[in-house]
Amino acid sequence: MKIALLCGGPSLERGISLNSARSALDHLSSDTVEVVPVYFDSRKRAFRVSPAQLYSNTPSDFDFKLDKTSAPLSTSALVRLLKSVDMVFPIMHGPFGEDGEIQSFLEKNGIPFVGSGSRACKQTFDKFVSNEYIRARGFHVLPSALLKIFHKDHRSIIQNFFKRHSVKRAIVKPATGGSSIGVFSVETPEEALEKVRFIFSKRMDTRVVIEPFAEGIEFTTIILQNKFGLPVALPPTEIETDYSENQIFDFRRKYLPTHQVTWHCPPRFEEKVIEQIQAQAEQIFSLFGMRDFARFDGFVLPDGNIWFCDFNPVSGMEQNSFLFQQASRIGFTHASILRYILENACKRCGLLPPKADTLLLNKRKPVKVLFGGDTSERQVSLMSGTNVWLKLRKSQKYKPEPFLLDKSGNVWRLPYHLALNHTVEEIVYNCENYAKAKERLNSFEKRTRIKLGLEYDFAREEFFEPERMSLIDFVKSSKFVFNALHGGSGEDGTVQVTLTDNNVKFNGPGERVSKLCMDKWATLEFLRGSNIEGLVFVPRKVLKTEDVIRFKVNKFQILWKELVSSLRTRNFIIKPRGDGCSTGVARLCSYEDLLKYIGLLRLRAPIIPKDYIRNKNNIDLPPQVPTELLLEKFVDTDVLRVRRNELKHSKKTEWLEITVGVVMIGSKLKVFNPSITVAEAGILSVEEKFQGGTGVNITPPPSSLLKTHLLRRVKDIVSKVAEAIGIEGYSRVDAFMNMNNGNLIIIEVNTLPALTPSTVFYQQALAENPPIFPTELLEILIENKGY
Numbered sequence: 001m002k003i004a005l006l007c008g009g010p011s012l013e014r015g016i017s018l019n020s021a022r023s024a025l026d027h028l029s030s031d032t033v034e035v036v037p038v039y040f041d042s043r044k045r046a047f048r049v050s051p052a053q054l055y056s057n058t059p060s061d062f063d064f065k066l067d068k069t070s071a072p073l074s075t076s077a078l079v080r081l082l083k084s085v086d087m088v089f090p091i092m093h094g095p096f097g098e099d100g101e102i103q104s105f106l107e108k109n110g111i112p113f114v115g116s117g118s119r120a121c122k123q124t125f126d127k128f129v130s131n132e133y134i135r136a137r138g139f140h141v142l143p144s145a146l147l148k149i150f151h152k153d154h155r156s157i158i159q160n161f162f163k164r165h166s167v168k169r170a171i172v173k174p175a176t177g178g179s180s181i182g183v184f185s186v187e188t189p190e191e192a193l194e195k196v197r198f199i200f201s202k203r204m205d206t207r208v209v210i211e212p213f214a215e216g217i218e219f220t221t222i223i224l225q226n227k228f229g230l231p232v233a234l235p236p237t238e239i240e241t242d243y244s245e246n247q248i249f250d251f252r253r254k255y256l257p258t259h260q261v262t263w264h265c266p267p268r269f270e271e272k273v274i275e276q277i278q279a280q281a282e283q284i285f286s287l288f289g290m291r292d293f294a295r296f297d298g299f300v301l302p303d304g305n306i307w308f309c310d311f312n313p314v315s316g317m318e319q320n321s322f323l324f325q326q327a328s329r330i331g332f333t334h335a336s337i338l339r340y341i342l343e344n345a346c347k348r349c350g351l352l353p354p355k356a357d358t359l360l361l362n363k364r365k366p367v368k369v370l371f372g373g374d375t376s377e378r379q380v381s382l383m384s385g386t387n388v389w390l391k392l393r394k395s396q397k398y399k400p401e402p403f404l405l406d407k408s409g410n411v412w413r414l415p416y417h418l419a420l421n422h423t424v425e426e427i428v429y430n431c432e433n434y435a436k437a438k439e440r441l442n443s444f445e446k447r448t449r450i451k452l453g454l455e456y457d458f459a460r461e462e463f464f465e466p467e468r469m470s471l472i473d474f475v476k477s478s479k480f481v482f483n484a485l486h487g488g489s490g491e492d493g494t495v496q497v498t499l500t501d502n503n504v505k506f507n508g509p510g511e512r513v514s515k516l517c518m519d520k521w522a523t524l525e526f527l528r529g530s531n532i533e534g535l536v537f538v539p540r541k542v543l544k545t546e547d548v549i550r551f552k553v554n555k556f557q558i559l560w561k562e563l564v565s566s567l568r569t570r571n572f573i574i575k576p577r578g579d580g581c582s583t584g585v586a587r588l589c590s591y592e593d594l595l596k597y598i599g600l601l602r603l604r605a606p607i608i609p610k611d612y613i614r615n616k617n618n619i620d621l622p623p624q625v626p627t628e629l630l631l632e633k634f635v636d637t638d639v640l641r642v643r644r645n646e647l648k649h650s651k652k653t654e655w656l657e658i659t660v661g662v663v664m665i666g667s668k669l670k671v672f673n674p675s676i677t678v679a680e681a682g683i684l685s686v687e688e689k690f691q692g693g694t695g696v697n698i699t700p701p702p703s704s705l706l707k708t709h710l711l712r713r714v715k716d717i718v719s720k721v722a723e724a725i726g727i728e729g730y731s732r733v734d735a736f737m738n739m740n741n742g743n744l745i746i747i748e749v750n751t752l753p754a755l756t757p758s759t760v761f762y763q764q765a766l767a768e769n770p771p772i773f774p775t776e777l778l779e780i781l782i783e784n785k786g787y
Helices: 014-029 051-055 061-067 075-084 101-108 118-125 127-135 152-166 190-199 251-255 271-288 322-330 333-349 378-392 416-420 424-432 434-452 471-476 493-502 512-518 520-530 553-567 589-602 686-689 710-723 760-766 772-781
Strands: 002-008 034-038 045-050 087-090 144-148 170-174 184-186 206-211 217-225 231-233 237-241 262-263 294-298 305-313 365-372 399-406 410-414 469-470 480-483 542-543 574-575 586-588 628-633 638-643 646-650 655-665 668-671 677-678 696-698 730-738 744-750
Touching: 002 014, 002 075, 002 294, 002 305, 014 034, 014 051, 014 305, 087 101, 087 333, 101 118, 101 399, 118 127, 127 206, 127 271, 127 305, 144 152, 152 190, 152 206, 170 190, 170 655, 184 190, 190 206, 217 271, 217 322, 217 333, 231 271, 231 424, 231 434, 237 322, 237 416, 262 424, 271 294, 271 305, 294 322, 305 469, 322 333, 322 416, 322 586, 365 378, 378 399, 378 416, 378 424, 378 480, 378 772, 399 424, 410 424, 410 471, 416 424, 424 434, 434 646, 471 493, 480 493, 480 772, 493 512, 512 520, 512 710, 512 744, 520 542, 520 710, 520 744, 542 553, 553 589, 553 628, 574 655, 586 589, 655 772, 668 710, 677 760, 710 730, 710 744, 760 772
Parallel strands: 002 034, 002 087, 365 399, 365 480
Antiparallel strands: 034 045, 144 206, 170 184, 170 206, 217 231, 217 237, 217 294, 237 262, 294 305, 399 410, 410 469, 542 628, 574 586, 574 628, 638 646, 655 668, 655 677, 655 730, 677 696, 730 744
16 A cells, blocks of 8 residues: 655644654555655645655755755646555644645545545634634633734733733734744733734734633643544543743643653543543544544643643654554554554545555564663653664564663663653653552553454553563673663763673673763873874863862853963863763853853753853753863854755854764774754754754755765764774764865764664665665664674
């Protein structure tokens, strides 16, 4: 069966659409299902793209290439393509994808598709219209007001709304936007007016909704249609977050694991409240005439009422999204829930569903995937580890199992559904409290499975009670450990020694190289002594934290003058001498900045708050105060931007930041083509490095930026760096590159680079000829260690 995945679109959430499409590709494609990706750019032009392009970090990564390398499909060509497949699966979020426009196009051309029809999408997607519609039919809805872009009554509407409803805090949002972007919490009419004007000025929408801030507890629930066409709401997820300082469950909190949000599934509500949520969700699904699946967001209010505030015809499908998390609680895997939705859509359209997949070989070698830990990068490790586990599940060579290292040093063998929680802390909590939740979970599972018409043994082999063990017992019971830990003992050689001493094979470099590369100062000193032609070194200095943490203000002033003099700059990068590649990395431009940074370490703060030290996003700090800090000259780079599908290059210094993957294939070290990395704030945030939809990586660099002979030179220098250090298995080299001569300033060598769904490592492997797809790349990382 051929399935066309429609992704992208003009919405600000098109990066999330790319992530959703990538998940669908990973879990739907098989020997019986062929996936044909179709990408819509910001101007709604359709392009047939390769599956490899779905592994880009954002649409911007390849938007600028499309005009030069591909022609957009004409309307007739698009119709022919979509009619040549068996079923279309629209996976676009926001306008065009969820407002009924693409559904209307498919309906007019008689093309069968998964999901709700155009009428239901149009009605549910408009936040004002949908709420008024359910209010008129007896459902509880908070008051709201509508503002239109060219009307002159914005101030009076807002003031009257605040006064009439005694509003102390309100939400301002686009009437037809997505559920995350452009949503603001405000406290005064003036602030509300400012946000309304901002939304209109950015043309996020031509209509804006204002409503009271809901004081209740937030939840979200997935609704599936069963094979009889009846809606079935899955056990909802409770969203516990900090609403102080006008914070909301925003884009970054929704799509990047963070300690600031906790997901509870099943929720902590009383059973009658859960049943009420499920019953009302099913009624509203039917009321709107929705099909196949949807996600509804709402609140349990203090007075006990349920308010459904947002209806998503196309639920997000990221790796640990609500769809997969809730479905896993009743026994679905990623692949089986997508198959279930697809098969029901096929039956509705009178099509034969796809045949069952070929069974995987029984003689696959066991691989234990270890992730988590106690470092500030533990949530990235969680994303890396679960992605490795999920991708290797399709391998004919290896049989993966997920294991979590908790903050106390225990290892947990995880059932499928617990591996999909949002954070390490959530998983540990659910493991420790599994016995208490088991009876309640079983009753929800049983009821929901009966409603969905599922057989009792459907996909049940993945679901068992979590098992705790010591790290050494875990190691001794293993043949191969895929180490997906980041930072700390997982990357500094400690875990590597334990595995080696117990004759257990593992991915990546061994103890010596891991220990060296974890120490950023030692790595650069080693490379300086290696005399590799083409390497350039910037001035830098090590500070002992225990000394500076006791400094008074005047001492910081003196230290700053000394640093400016000795390092010959007024712009520095400060970071822990030995930690992950994003942890505690900040730019300093004054002694006050240094004072603030050290002050946060003194307080053992978990983060550097947004805008506190010239940082556009929160920056995670290490859980333990680092022994030493590394200060080095800030390298100012040229400015790269993707605007209107064009790559804009503003020259400043002739330096650009790059990252380069290095992999052992057979007995040879292969250097991938570099990626040029574009940061929002001069320093790559953890989101930009690891989370799809938030950062731009240009892979490989276009010839307009890097001439062929310089590309060869860069790869040659990286190869010499890897050989000098003694890289085994694989690593990633981060550096600044001079565009005129190809010289490099090495930032660090990362011996366990992230393997999250959209990491640049996969993009570089896919840019090879022939392309190396993610599962094949992971198999190589295991094979090259002799397993």
